[in-house]
Amino acid sequence: MTGAALDLLCRLVRSALDAEEGRAVTPVGPVALGAVPLHDLVDGVRRHRVPELLAARSGQLGLPDEVVRVLDAMLAGARQRRLVHTLETVRAWQLLDTAGIDALVVKGIPLAVLTTGDADARGAGDVDLLVRPESAAAAHRLLTGAGWALHEQGRVEPGMWAWRHVQRWGHTLTYLGAGADVDLHWRLDAMPGAQPATGDLLARRTTVEVGGVAIPTLARADAFRHLAGHREGWTWLRTLVDLRRLARDPAVFAEPLSAPALTSLAAARATVGLPGTVPGPVRDALDRVPGAVLARARAGHELPVALFGGARAGREVRNGMATVRGPRDVQQLAMTLVLPAHAALPVRSATAWGGVPRAFALRTRRLVRGR
Structure with a gap:
């Protein structure tokens, strides 16, 4: 995965864990998400085994419907x-x-x-x-x-x-x-x-x-x-x-x-x-x-x-x-x-x-x- 995709993934994971701990989370904006191809981000999520974490906090993270659908599909496939x-x-x-x-x-x-x-x-x-x-x-x-x-x-x-x-x-x-x-x-x-x-x-x-x-x-x-x-x-x-x-x-x-x-x-x-x-x-x-x-x-x-x-x-x-x-x-x-x-x-x-x-x-x- 690219460095940009890793940076975005780390930001999402960190924010999701902040939300778990009761901290206020700033949603990830469309500019940040748009800077990384969706397939690269998805590959990173799969490679680092964190779809459950991101899917559970998708609303607080401000993930767009397209990303949420992909995460849901990943979870459904692994059910x-x-x-x-x-x-x-x-x-x-x-x-x-x-x-x-x-x-x-x-x-x-x-x-x-x-x-x-x-x-x-x-x-x-x-x-x-x-x-x-x-x-x-x-x-x-x-x-x-x-x-x-x-x-x-x-x-x-x-x-x-x-x-x-x-x-x-x-x-x-x-x-x-x-x-x-x-x-x-x-x-x-x-x-x-x-x-x-x-x-x-x-x-x-x-x-x-x-x-x-x-x-x-x-x-x-x-x-x-x-x-x-x-x-x-x-x-x-x-x-x-x-x-x-x-x-x-x-x-x-x-x-x-x-x-x-x-x-x-x-x-x-x-x-x-x-x-x-x-x-x-x-x-x-x-x-x-x-x-x-x-x-x-x-x-x-x-x-x-x-x-x-x-x-x-x-x-x-x-x-x-x-x-x-x-x-x-x-x-x-x-x-x-x-x-x-x-x-x-x-x-x-x-x-x-x-x-x-x-x-x-x-x-x-x-x-x-x-x-």
Whole structure:
């Protein structure tokens, strides 16, 4: 999308969030809207996943009927997917809960309810489950038994060397499903020091209603820190919208923020804005985030997601370096550079003797090919 379209989209999103917070909003005039082709603005809305926010505040934003019709069509087209997402969220969590596996549903619909009270406020996506590391194998068997499947090139199983490597050095596996994909997490981040221990997150849980069912999810402060330090960074404005909404609660700032979290908040301030509840010392820290970092974030916002996604590996390493807390984190960072968890997925060996050389060979081949 063009820089002009991004500027307009950020202005609309910021104003919509101001309206949510009860502030007076100046409608966007026809001159501003006329300066950006409608298709460019619509592409930006779709790319940054914010049609629900803009449609809900279209009257206060002063959006013309033509734009409102497009937003309504986007929501109508996604209505069936949102319904399926709700059903699959409940099904996946109940599958684990019935088997006695303690699990949270993070992001997704629970985050929409947590931040707005409206299950439809955030749009559909994957189902993210968080379980204790020792429960991952049992959760894997339940998910695959219920029809979810790992990608055919990475179908690891407990007992394989690749499974053990991914469990130790990774933090998530993605299961493809007919209705919605499931991301199974045993940690919120591969870096042990980047996020609280899974047991602590489970102990601090809160509950929201999804599809008439009480679903456990992250406590508000934990959800805030997860999003702020998340590896997806600033891929979508929607993530920055979530940050602003969570930042309305002063309690989320009770603990010091990591460097990646401060960078995410600075990116949010530069695009969708931040609420007045952000403490002064935090705002001072945001002022010290280098302008070059924010320029990279803006440049990424203008790219299609597929292209921006290519920079994720480097961003994970930079975030990892900023969140090192001890020897275990140093080991994790080194393994991310040498043999990251995903490099093991295609390897079928039962032991490290066969698995490690094969994984290194595949990784070297990919690096030579520039993949």
